[in-house]
Amino acid sequence: MTVPSPEPGPVRRTAVLTGASRGLGRVVAGLLAGEGYDLIVVAREPAPLAELAQHARRFGGEVVEVVGDVSDRRTRNEVRARTGRWGGLDLLVNNASELGPSPLPPLLQLSMDSLDRVFRVNVAAPLALVQELAPALARRRGLVVNVSSDAARGGYPGWGAYGASKAALDLVSLTLAHELEAAGIAVVAVDPGDMRTAMHQAAYPGQDISDRPLPDVTLPFWAWLLGRPHAEVTGQRYLAQSDHWGAGR
Amino acid sequence: MSARSYEFDRPRGLEARAPPESRGLARDEVRFLVTDDGGSTHHRFRELPDLLAPGDLLVVNASATLPASLPVRGDAGEFLLNVSTQYGDAVWLAEPRFGVGSPGPVPLDPAAPLSSGAVQFHPIGPFPGIERLWFFRADGSVPAAMTERGRPIRYGYVDEAYPLAAYQTVFSRVPGSAEMPSAGRPFSARVLDALRDRGVGVAEVLLHTGVSSLESEAGGAELPPVYPEPFDVPRETAERIRATREARHRVIAVGTTVLRALETAWDGCRVAPRSGFTRLVLGPGRPVRSVDGLVTGFHDPRTSHLALLFGLAGEERVRTAYSEAVERRYLWHEFGDSHLLWRPGAG
Numbered sequence: 001m002t003v004p005s006p007e008p009g010p011v012r013r014t015a016v017l018t019g020a021s022r023g024l025g026r027v028v029a030g031l032l033a034g035e036g037y038d039l040i041v042v043a044r045e046p047a048p049l050a051e052l053a054q055h056a057r058r059f060g061g062e063v064v065e066v067v068g069d070v071s072d073r074r075t076r077n078e079v080r081a082r083t084g085r086w087g088g089l090d091l092l093v094n095n096a097s098e099l100g101p102s103p104l105p106p107l108l109q110l111s112m113d114s115l116d117r118v119f120r121v122n123v124a125a126p127l128a129l130v131q132e133l134a135p136a137l138a139r140r141r142g143l144v145v146n147v148s149s150d151a152a153r154g155g156y157p158g159w160g161a162y163g164a165s166k167a168a169l170d171l172v173s174l175t176l177a178h179e180l181e182a183a184g185i186a187v188v189a190v191d192p193g194d195m196r197t198a199m200h201q202a203a204y205p206g207q208d209i210s211d212r213p214l215p216d217v218t219l220p221f222w223a224w225l226l227g228r229p230h231a232e233v234t235g236q237r238y239l240a241q242s243d244h245w246g247a248g249r
Numbered sequence: 250m251s252a253r254s255y256e257f258d259r260p261r262g263l264e265a266r267a268p269p270e271s272r273g274l275a276r277d278e279v280r281f282l283v284t285d286d287g288g289s290t291h292h293r294f295r296e297l298p299d300l301l302a303p304g305d306l307l308v309v310n311a312s313a314t315l316p317a318s319l320p321v322r323g324d325a326g327e328f329l330l331n332v333s334t335q336y337g338d339a340v341w342l343a344e345p346r347f348g349v350g351s352p353g354p355v356p357l358d359p360a361a362p363l364s365s366g367a368v369q370f371h372p373i374g375p376f377p378g379i380e381r382l383w384f385f386r387a388d389g390s391v392p393a394a395m396t397e398r399g400r401p402i403r404y405g406y407v408d409e410a411y412p413l414a415a416y417q418t419v420f421s422r423v424p425g426s427a428e429m430p431s432a433g434r435p436f437s438a439r440v441l442d443a444l445r446d447r448g449v450g451v452a453e454v455l456l457h458t459g460v461s462s463l464e465s466e467a468g469g470a471e472l473p474p475v476y477p478e479p480f481d482v483p484r485e486t487a488e489r490i491r492a493t494r495e496a497r498h499r500v501i502a503v504g505t506t507v508l509r510a511l512e513t514a515w516d517g518c519r520v521a522p523r524s525g526f527t528r529l530v531l532g533p534g535r536p537v538r539s540v541d542g543l544v545t546g547f548h549d550p551r552t553s554h555l556a557l558l559f560g561l562a563g564e565e566r567v568r569t570a571y572s573e574a575v576e577r578r579y580l581w582h583e584f585g586d587s588h589l590l591w592r593p594g595a596g
Contacts, residue, residue, distance in 0.1 A: 034359065034373030035340055035386050058359050059371070216377040220336075220477055223384055224526050227337015244513050245477070246525020 012061065014086045014140070016040045016079055016133065018070050018125075019096030021048035023197035024147065024215040028093055029056055031222050038062040040082050042096065044069050070096045070125040071117075080132045088139030091226070094126035094169075095147045097162075102202040104158030115161050122165035127172055134185065141184035143230050146173045148189045148237065158203070170237060177235035186230035192218045193241035217241060252472050252551040255559075257571055259550060263578060264406040265585035268415050277437040280579055280586040284562070284570040285596030291577065294435040294587050295443075297544075303448030304498035306489060308540070310430040310506045311453040313421035315392075316399030316413050317428075317460075321345070321370065323363040325355050330363060330370060331402045332391060333427045333459035334478060339387050342376060342476060344460050350405025352462060353381050368394040378474040381462060402428050402460060406582065416583075420503075425457035425479070431583035432504030432545045452489045456480040456506040456527075472553050477526035478506075482514040484522040490539070491519055499541040499595055505554050508561070511539040532556035533564065541595035545588055547574055547581045562592050 015032050019025040020041035029041055033056035041056070043049040046067045053063045064082050068075030083089050098121035100114050126146050130137075137144065151163035152170050173189040180187060194200070196212040221240035225233065232247045269279050277295040292300065301307075321330040329349070334342045345355040345363070357363075357372040364370070368389035376382040401416040418433035419441065444451065457479050490500050490511070502508040512531055514523040520539050530553060531537060537560050548554035558567045570590065579586040589596075 030374060031384075034371070034384065035337075036371075059373075060360070214377070219374070219377050219384075220342075220528075223336040223340050223342075224477060227335075227340055243529040244523070244525055244527050246523060 011087065013037045013090040014039075014083070014088070015091035015093065016042070016083065016089060016129070017093045017095060018042040018129070019147075021045060021052050023199060024192055024195065024218065025093075025095045026052055027215045027219055028095065028222055031219060031226075032091070033057075033059040033061055033063065035223075035226065036061060037091065038086065040064045040066055040079055042066045042068065042070060042075065042079060069121070070094075070129065071098075071120040073128075076125070076128055076132055079129070080136075083133060083136050086136070088142070089133055089136035090140045090142045091145070092129060092133055092137060092142065093145045093147070094129060095145075096125070097122050097147065097149075097199065098165075099199050099202055100161045103205050104162075104203055106157060107160040110161055118161045118165045119168070122162070123168045123172060126169060127176075130176060130187075134180070134183065137185045138183045141230065142186070143226075143233075144173075144176065144180075144185060144187045145225070146170075146187070146189050148173075148191045150191050150193065150239075152191070173237070174235060181234065184230075186234035188225070188233050188235070189237040190221075190225070191237065191239050192221075193239060213241075221245060255472070255551050255555045257550050257568065257575075259571075259575055259581070263547075263575065263581050265580040265582050266406055266408040268411060268584045270415075271411075275437065277435050277440050279435050281435075281589065282570060282574055282579060282586070283589045283591075283596075284566060285591040286593060289570050289573050295437070295440055297440060297589070298443035298447040298449060300589065301444070301447065301449045301501070302498065304450075304493065304496060306450040306452060306493040306498065306500050307444070307503055307544070308452050308454055308486065308490065308500060308507050308511065309420040309433050309436075309503045310456055310510075311420050311422040312426040312430055312455050312457050312506070313424040314401060314413065314416040314426050314429045315424055316395045316401055317426075318400045318402045319365040319394055319398055321363040321365045323355075324358065324361045328355055330365065330385075331427065331460050331462075332395070332399075333382065334457070334476065335391070336384070340373070341370075341385050341387055341391060342382055342459065343370070343385050344382050344462055346462075349403050349407075357383060362388075365394050366398055376476055379476060382460070382476065404462075407584070420453070422453075423455055425455070427460050428458050429583055430456070430458055430504050430506045432507075432587070434583070435587050436503075450489060450493070452486040454480065454482045454486055454507055454510045456510045458506055472551070472556060475528055475530055475553055477528040478509075479525070480510040480513060480527050481524040482510055482520060482522055487514065487520045487522045494519075500539070501542040501544060501589070502540045503544045505543070505545055505548075505557055508537065508540060508543055508557065512537060515539050530556070532560045535560060537561040537592065540592075542589060542591045545590065546583065546585055547571070547579055547588060549581070558590060562590050566590075566593065
């Protein structure tokens with residue numbers, strides 16, 4: 001008697017998303033789940049992360065919660081360990097970001113501890129995740145998305161630490177795009193534009209920010225980006241709310 | 250600008266309910282309103298070549314219409330899924346409707362896919378700000394489902410189902426539009442011959458149109474958001490536009506789709522080769538720079554298309570022309586009459 005070997009199912013796409021529980025991360029998580037990705041979602045607060053995960057599971061895929069701070073090595077180790085069960089990683093979205101003190105202080109009053117924290121979360125942690133997940137990303141010729149900000153180019157008073165960290169992240173993204181090309185890993189930076197999020201509110205405590213669009217305004221951009229051939233987008237910096245998305249030929 | 254800024258009075262009954270062929274007219278025999286610095290004059294479309302000058306360049310949309318309206322079955326019963334725009338391999342934007350004349354919203358649940366033959370559409374979520382449009386993940390070949398089961402998208406004002414051929418133009422070459430880029434519809438072989446004899450050029454761009462869901466557009470206090478559509482302005486076309494303008498001849502967009510593509514490709518001083526997805530909104534706040542005139546149909550009140558006309562020719566010129574069109578009972582929509590609108594100083 002021959003035992004039929006189990007039919008391998010179709011290979012499911014896989015993604016790691018940080019800062020998943022609120023704002024922009026929540027929008028991206030919902031889209032990825034809807035598009036049929038298996039997900040590892042990372043955030044510091046367990047309750048909103050569990051709620052997000054429950055929502056994402058309605059689409060039928062696997063959703064793994066990792067509670068922790070991305071600047072903490074233990075969090076990243078857990079993420080890497082969890083991806084080990086997958087054959088590889090298709091997508092890493094570095095979305096978790098640290099704004100700095102609220103209200104935003106001018107640079108002359110910024111503490112070095114705050115600056116250090118902003119850079120550890122916004123520059124070092126995304127890079128460390130790429131380093132740790134590069135083998136898994138290479139197996140799927142995956143895509144890394146680093147979430148940037150218009151503050152990276154703005155010079156807006158009060159946004160110095162955050163803006164400088166995102167400018168650094170932009171250069172990390174561009175450099176990685178070149179360095180990882182041979183490994184088949186694509187890297188893009190995305191400026192989602194002004195949005196009505198908890199982070200944006202923290203930047204303007206007590207002010208009315210209701211004129212800003214909700215983060216789901218960027219949903220069509222993510223749907224577009226995820227549908228592009230990686231070779232076409234790597235090295236680009238996109239504005240999710242701009243009039244035109246393209247390869248910029 | 251609020252939607253009220255784009256209000257005008259269009260009596261009922263001016264929708265073209267059928268193609269001109271079924272009204273006993275050739276495609277190029279529809280009526281043709283021409284609006285320039287001197288006001289509006291009344292013509293038939295086939296006179297177009299005589300109304301242009303040697304050296305002028307028409308830019309047309311080479312996108313062909315898909316049979317994009319699929320019958321589907323879901324928890325809400327049997328209804329239609331009008332497939333609008335492909336975002337990636339399996340992700341599509343689409344509008345579920347109860348029927349040709351009955352828009353949604355049809356209630357959807359991520360856990361309950363819609364099926365059309367062998368294809369399953371898994372609802373992902375609504376398009377931000379446009380509740381009637383949803384993103385879907387498709388299991389199976391959507392183009393194959395369209396070929397087997399699709400019909401051209403149709404709305405309630407069109408009297409009956411017409412074959413896909415009625416929704417193609419002489420320029421239709423690359424399938425991809427959910428709805429016909431209808432400004433090109435009155436063009437015929439004999440008009441193209443006459444244009445060539447006259448020394449008028451024709452160049453192509455691509456913009457694959459999504460669904461318009463006409464009856465849902467006019468409603469809210471704000472103009473509805475636009476959703477991104479794929480486009481391509483090839484190098485050769487950008488080059489011909491540059492040469493035409495340098496020789497002080499005129500560039501005429503055939504359709505608002507072409508105009509959107511060209512304006513998206515505008516780099517600040519000229520039309521550059523460019524492709525991707527555009528979500529550009531044109532209007533008085535973002536005037537038109539890339540063309541001198543526009544051949545188009547007649548557009549409904551409170552729509553982004555009307556805002557675009559204001560951005561091309563100014564509100565007063567458009568309102569005066571539209572009053573005349575209403576008075577003379579020109580026909581609206583995809584099977585209707587045609588309009589050549591010059592921007593001030595161009596025609």
